[in-house]
Structure formats: C-alpha cells, structure tokens
Amino acid sequence: MGDTEEQRMRKNNDRMTTAQAIELFDSLPPARADQMIGRWRGEGIDTDHPRDGLLEASYWHGKDFQSHEAVYPLIHTLPIWGRVAVNPAMIPMTLVEVLPLRDWITPVLFPIIYPLMRTSKPKARLRTIEFRGRPHAAMLYDAKPIHDIFAKLDDDTMMGWMDFRGMEQPYFFKLHREV
Template sequence: MNQRMTTGEALAWFDTLGTVSVEEMLGRWRGEGIDTGHYLDGMLEAARWHGKVFESADEGFPLVHYGPFGGRYCINPALLPIRLCAALPAKSVLFPVLMPVLRPILSTRKPKSRLRMTEYRGKLSATMIYDAKPINDVFRRIDADSVLGLMDHRGDAEPFFFKLIREA
C-alpha cells in the first residue's frame, strides 16, 4: 500500500477530482492500494494483484494478478467469496500460497466486467461494472496517467479505494 488516509479524507479527495471517460480508461492499468482502514485493505496486494485491463467498453478484466513464476493471469471475480477471503486470519500469509494453487480454478480468459458512464456523488464518470458481483468501481482523474478508484460494493458501509496507473 502506497497511501494511507481515512475514508473521509479519501472521499474528500475523490470529490475534488475530475471525471474520466470510458475511452480514456481503455488499456492496461497497474493498481495500488490506498489504506483507509477498510476490511479489504491489503487483500489485493497479498493476492498478488497487478491491476486491471480494459480492451473495450464491453471487455474488462478487473482482477489481473502476477503469476508465481512471472507473467500475469486474470481471475474470475464471480468465484471469489470476498467477505470470506477478507475474514481469513493471516491473509497476507495465506493468499500468496493459495492463489497459485487455486489459479487453475479461478483464472479466466473471458472478460468479467464492462465500462459505462454513471453518476456517483454528483459527477458523471467512467465506472467498471462487474458482471457477477454487486460492485461498481467508479474512476476519477488524478492526472493524465492515473485515476482514483472507489469500489462501491452493495452492503458495505464504506467504499474501498485504490489507485490505477496507466501502463505504456
């Protein structure tokens, strides 16, 4: 995790940022966690999350992970019990071991999300909509090559935050 702030500070920052179009989100993105005390903080990093890929508005890969011996692979989010994973004790120890073992079951070559423009907190911006989870990731522009992501997961009291940096 590269940044640490409260949820209130992250929301205030999010609200100051400009919007981003669907077209601007196309491409490959490297992800970084933002520690706000959310129950998911550290889980993506422990699972060797690399970032996201958007090949088109209808072909998104929300969970791109590093392989155990290099390379990258995509995970099907429909197969991940998010709350159970987050509740595991010593997730930072278990995930690096479990992910390579579960890779054949969890991986996919098919897109599992899409991009649409949605209104959130008063602004219309690109949003990644998961195909099989009640999750929307709303994006706001930090600069020309990075965005702040806010994961709006139905049932969560507070959003989860992350940063995406465009890859060349």
C-alpha cells in the same frame, strides 16, 4: 507553499482516513470512459479498510480495459503462472476479509487455487454512470454487485472507488496507465 492532499497522494501512497479519501475523490475531475481504455497497474490506498493489502497479497497487478464491452477487472502476476486474468465470480468476497492470517495465507493459497479461478473471457464492462452527482467512468462487474468508479488524478493516474453492495466502508485504489 505546502503540497495539497492530492499532490501528496500522487507522490506517495500515504495512509488517509476514509473521509479524506472521499474528500479527495470528490475534488477530482470524473474520469471519462474513453480515458480508461488500456492496461493499468493497480495499488491499494490505505484507509484502514478490511480489504487493505488483500489485493497486493494476492499478486494483483491491475485491470485491462480492452473496450467498453471487454474488461478484465482482475489481472494478477502469479509465481509459476505469470500474468493471468481471474474471474471475480470465483472469489468469495465476504470470506476473504475474515480469513485468519489472510495476509500470510493469501500469497500461498492464491497461486495454488488460481487454476479454478482463471478466465480467458472479459468479466466486466465499462460505462458512464452518475455517481455522487457527477458522470464518472465506471467498471461494472458481470457477476458481482460491484462498481468501480474512477476519478482522474492526472492523465495516467486514476483514483478508484469500489462500490460493493453491503460494504459499509468504500475501498479505494489507484490505477497507473501502462505504456
């Protein structure tokens, strides 16, 4: 018997369309906020989104949910600096999509400008919100009109849907619990 799309996605990060990613997300049980507490390693899901590969090019490591009130939404592992927290308010979200050669420029530029973007304070909160008719755990950024909403692939793997005001196509990613 063949694998379902969900099983295939768990095994590898095959490319899928946005419609397939939405269908998968909607088929999964919503994550609960208490399930998100902890450190998570992230990876993008390739749906031909303008942001596909950008987080990885910027040395994105994942997210750190210390409590419902203290979330570090962008943890990066940078050359020289090591594992660091980045302040999302300092990232020009619309500019990063249109930079020429962004996938080549970002890995070089990000470690250089990191000192201007670092933070020692949490920059998001964890809440339960209704999304697509169901209650989901969601990370709400403090300074950006962004919510990351989570559905459960398994106990240690979550699928994330970035809901960013003005973004036509949702951005999808996975989080893997770190032990």
